[in-house]
Amino acid sequence: MHDSASLSFDPERPSDFFYTRAMELGISGRRALVTGASSGLGLATARALVAQGVHVVIAARSSDKLATALTTCSPSRGATISSLVADVSDPDQVLQLVEQATEILGGIDILIANAGGPPPGNFASTPFAAYDVALRLNLLSTVAMCQAVVPQMQQQKWGRIVAITSSSVREPIDRLILSNTARAGLTGFLKTLAREVAGDAITVNSLQPGLHLTDRLSSLYPDPQALASSIPSGHLGDPDDFGHVAAFICAEHAKFVTGVAIPLDAGARHGLQ
Numbered sequence: 001m002h003d004s005a006s007l008s009f010d011p012e013r014p015s016d017f018f019y020t021r022a023m024e025l026g027i028s029g030r031r032a033l034v035t036g037a038s039s040g041l042g043l044a045t046a047r048a049l050v051a052q053g054v055h056v057v058i059a060a061r062s063s064d065k066l067a068t069a070l071t072t073c074s075p076s077r078g079a080t081i082s083s084l085v086a087d088v089s090d091p092d093q094v095l096q097l098v099e100q101a102t103e104i105l106g107g108i109d110i111l112i113a114n115a116g117g118p119p120p121g122n123f124a125s126t127p128f129a130a131y132d133v134a135l136r137l138n139l140l141s142t143v144a145m146c147q148a149v150v151p152q153m154q155q156q157k158w159g160r161i162v163a164i165t166s167s168s169v170r171e172p173i174d175r176l177i178l179s180n181t182a183r184a185g186l187t188g189f190l191k192t193l194a195r196e197v198a199g200d201a202i203t204v205n206s207l208q209p210g211l212h213l214t215d216r217l218s219s220l221y222p223d224p225q226a227l228a229s230s231i232p233s234g235h236l237g238d239p240d241d242f243g244h245v246a247a248f249i250c251a252e253h254a255k256f257v258t259g260v261a262i263p264l265d266a267g268a269r270h271g272l273q
């Protein structure tokens with residue numbers, strides 16, 4: 001149900017109108033921690049959740065970026081949103097983050113596990129030490145987050161874990177050897193976890209973004225719009241669309257969806273799986 005005031009259309013803020021009319025997901029009042037959420041896909045997911053009445057804590061490393069990010073969110077139905085500074089590649093900071101978020105929210109029902117991507121490079125240009133850093137950022141961060149939140153989800157017999165990975169899990173991307181390596185390992189971890197905690201009404205899934213217009217894409221490619229022709233839809237992904245799909249995976253009625261890795265790439269990859 002939406003209150004009538006929230007349905008008025010402001011042409012200056014068309015996305016607010018869309019958010020207030022978004023499909024009812026049955027998660028109003030739930031509590032979410034969204035990491036890597038001061039920009040891009042993480043922020044868009046936080047925006048979609050808070051518009052569903054979910055109480056949200058967003059986390060990232062820069063407090064300035066987090067402060068700006070908060071101003072772009074429109075909480076609905078009494079939801080709250082706040083931020084915490086944390087580097088998720090550091091397991092001690094992850095523990096502290098989960099503790100603080102739990103205190104602020106009174107518990108965590110939904111975890112959106114996300115971080116920035118690792119630097120580009122191929123086999124010849126990438127030293128061993130870089131793998132260590134990338135695995136901490138894009139694999140072990142999510143392992144640490146899951147270790148910290150799963151026990152409380154098991155106790156409350158409800159949970160949603162969604163990791164943001166990459167379409168590179170399906171088709172490794174040239175020049176992104178660190179990302180290709182870390183995301184594949186993470187996907188194996190998540191599938192294993194999903195089966196182990198399904199009996200506790202916890203779902204564990206990953207979303208595999210194709211090319212979405214974010215800071216990350218602009219940092220990797222000088223002219224991201226030139227990539228649009230490589231996508232069957234002819235345009236880059238909209239982070240807000242991504243965010244709504246992520247929120248949908250957290251819906252009450254998505255309880256039978258677990259252990260899956262879903263590509264959001266407008267059909268860019270050729271494989272059947």
Ligand SMILES: NC(=O)c1ccc[n+]([C@@H]2O[C@H](COP(=O)([O-])OP(=O)(O)OC[C@H]3O[C@@H](n4cnc5c(N)ncnc54)[C@H](OP(=O)(O)O)[C@@H]3O)[C@@H](O)[C@H]2O)c1
Nearest residue numbers: 036038039040041060061062087088116117166212214216
């Ligand atoms: N956009 C795409 O087309 C695409 C495609 C495939 C995969 N992906 C992957 O999807 C994820 C999100 O991408 P995006 O495009 O939204 O990236 P983005 O716009 O660069 O945003 C990354 C977010 O993560 C935060 N972050 C980075 N390192 C962090 C850390 N160590 N601890 C906590 N927060 C951290 C950043 O803020 P701070 O810097 O302040 O920490 C920022 O809020 C990345 O892993 C990316 O590689 C994206």
